[in-house]
Amino acid sequence: MQESGLASSMNSTQETNRTHGAHTLRADVESFYHLSHGGHTGKACQGTACFAARHFNPGRWAEAMQNDPRVYCLGECFAGPAKGQTKPRPPVRVSSREGIVLGRLAGGRVRALDAYRQQGGYAALAAALKNTTEAVLATVDKSGLRGRGGAGFPTGRKWRAVASQPPGQKYVIANADEGDAGAYIDRYLMEDDPHALIEGMILAGFAVGASKGYIYVRAEYPAADAILRAALDEARAAGWLGARVGGTEFSFELEVYSGHGSYVCGEETSLLRSIEGNRPEVMARPPYPTERGLFGRPTLLNNVETLFNIPWIVTHGGEAYAALGFSKSRGTKALSLNSLFNRPGLYEVEFGVTVRHIVEELGGGLRGGGTLKGVIIGGPIIGVIPLHLLDTPLGFEELAAIGAGVGHGGVVAFDEHTSIPELVEHVFSFGAYESCGKCTPCRGGSGRVKEIFANAVAGDATKGDLQECRDLVTAMKLTSLCGHGTGLARFAESILRHYPKEIEPCFK
Ligand SMILES: Cc1cc2nc3c(=O)[nH]c(=O)nc-3n(C[C@H](O)[C@H](O)[C@H](O)COP(=O)(O)O)c2cc1C
Ligand code: SF4
Incomplete structure (x- = not known):
């Protein structure tokens, strides 16, 4: 009895949502989504990989920032700042034994x-x-x-x-x-x-x-x-x-x-x-x-x-x-390198290669002679890897031990054009926009941290504001219901730990 009820409920859901952009969602459900009416085709992207590459095309980035609804990642980070789905396929290289x-x-x-x-x-x-x-x-x-x-x-x-x-x-x-x-x-x-x-x-x-x-x-x-x-x-x-x-x-x-x-x-x-x-x-x-x-x-x-x-x-x-891989991370991992690298594209590596190997040997260093400032693997809601930790091997436990992670395997380098307070504002703006709102620390905390860092970027934040951010981040880390809130907290903690010289002077 129960099974047939489930089956019929499943079938009706299938019918109502069969095609892309079908506007048959319940009104209370539809309001949750950003793209239920489409709206992303041909739009510029404001995801983190494009943020890190915005100096390559400031006009396109300015266009991306005007999008309503926002477009966060089109899967074209190899060509950032990206727009539309018109790029040629990215290079694909296998750098593992299999x-x-x-x-x-x-x-x-x-x-x-x-x-x-x-x-x-x-x-x-x-x-x-x-x-x-x-x-x-x-x-x-x-x-x-x-x-x-x-x-x-x-x-x-x-x-x-x-x-x-x-x-x-x-x-x-x-x-x-x-x-x-x-x-x-x-x-x-x-x-x-x-x-x-x-x-x-x-x-x-x-x-x-x-x-x-x-x-x-x-x-x-x-x-x-x-x-x-x-x-x-x-x-x-x-x-x-x-x-x-x-x-x-x-x-x-x-x-x-x-x-x-x-x-x-x-x-x-x-x-x-x-x-x-x-x-x-x-x-x-x-x-x-x-x-x-x-x-x-x-x-x-x-x-x-x-x-x-x-x-x-x-x-x-x-x-x-x-037999492939290392430590408790067996087999291979696909990685996608963003447009800041000289050789962006898709790579397959065995677990155990170092982050430095990924950045320098595979990615070929930074495009246009940029100076590497840090790397985000599997982000943006994950810890940042600063320069002095580039020799960390790619592995679940090894990256977690330095406050970072394997995540999904997207590798975003950022260079001297990325101001760290602006990066925090960008990531928390994304975090607040995408929060599902179910739990208070993430719903309220992500927006407030974004606001404080926007003020800091504008030169209008105090040491008390920085302490408020630290407290909010601790609350998000300890009490968020899912990895969205805890991931944002991990990101913020890594920034506060590794880039104090860029953060603290912004809070007077
Ligand atoms: C905010 C948030 C977003 C996530 N997005 C994805 C995603 O896009 N793709 C994905 O496979 N897992 C994502 N995950 C992880 C999934 O919840 C889940 O752990 C995963 O799909 C399980 O598959 P696996 O065991 O093969 O990794 C996300 C988790 C969180 C907290
Ligand atoms: S932490 Fe997860 S459950 Fe809580 S509001 Fe954020 S997205 Fe929703």
Whole structure:
């Protein structure tokens, strides 16, 4: 009874939100989103990567600042300050022993099913379907794969948490909301190699016992949205989706859900509420989505890049994957370098390379002879890496130990043109604009810190204001409900710790 109710509620949500820009959201829900009426096409971007590159084109940046609604990250950070989706594809380079995530892209696009199959596509799924679900779960466990969406949670453990729930309706969701300014990894994975995501999701559905999946694509990625829909049609026609996948007893259906423009919808509980058609405020956990997720059912939610790793792992074995990387961060990571580098673009590296290697060897230093001032990886709601910590290796624990993180893997360098107080004002302006408003420290604190730093930039702030900022940041760190508020606090703490000489003189 309950199942059929859920199914009909799911179907009506599917119908009402099927197309990009469909204006069928409930009024109280629609008011949450920034881009429910479209509005970003051809607009200039004011994300952090473009902020750091604004001196290359001040006119375009001024244009971006006039946008209402604001446009925060178009996934074109390699060409910042960016406008529209008209740029050529960014360079793709594999700098690891295995090109697990970007290997096919480095050779060109593999959009069509035939092209993907010629490169071994869907062989992992065909093999897995002849084996047991436990075999897939054990392989993912052994790989040591951790989520690439930011938190680095062990993927095998998450899959087992869903698989161990009682049989019944379960869901698999790919988080393709990639809103971190500076990150354009998932965008190009989906646009240029969509079947790898689809195969990874079908394998996930098989392993955890799910029969339905969604790919939640952000509004700012219309090309990825359309390409994925076409790829799903191809996969369905080839028998990889629908009833009796690959001629087996396993059935799995998959569809694209188009977002409406909200950074916080990348947070997992917010994303689930968004698909349900509810106002997507963040929910307290527990219960976790693995137990009570979409429409109250057990749900596996993984980042796009996480799922991209799965076909390779199933084909080559968990041990082969775990042999790459270092420490507790196994395998490879895709990185996207912003336009301040001499060689911006997409890179695949093994965990363990240093931040200096990424900046100097891969990125080739800064464009136009700029002087590096710091790097933000996986931001902007994450700690900044100052120059004296560039030898820190890329690893979940290693970067967390210096107050930074792997995040989503977007790498934004900033140079002498970026004033640190202006950077803080920019990041908190973004934070306040995107706060879901569910908890007070983030809702009130982000706006107030932004206001104080705007005053500081204008030369109108006191030492008392700086102390107020410190207190607000502590409150946000300790009491925010989700990573948006705590991430903003981590960003601010790192700035206050590493750049006091630029901050303190602004407060008289
Ligand atoms: C404010 C906020 C935004 C987030 N945005 C994304 C996102 O765009 N993509 C993503 O994969 N994860 C994002 N996350 C993390 C997700 O909540 C979740 O941890 C992740 O998708 C789980 O997948 P994984 O285990 O494969 O990393 C965000 C988290 C927060 C707090
Ligand atoms: S920290 Fe911010 S985004 Fe997260 S629940 Fe609280 S108000 Fe919402």
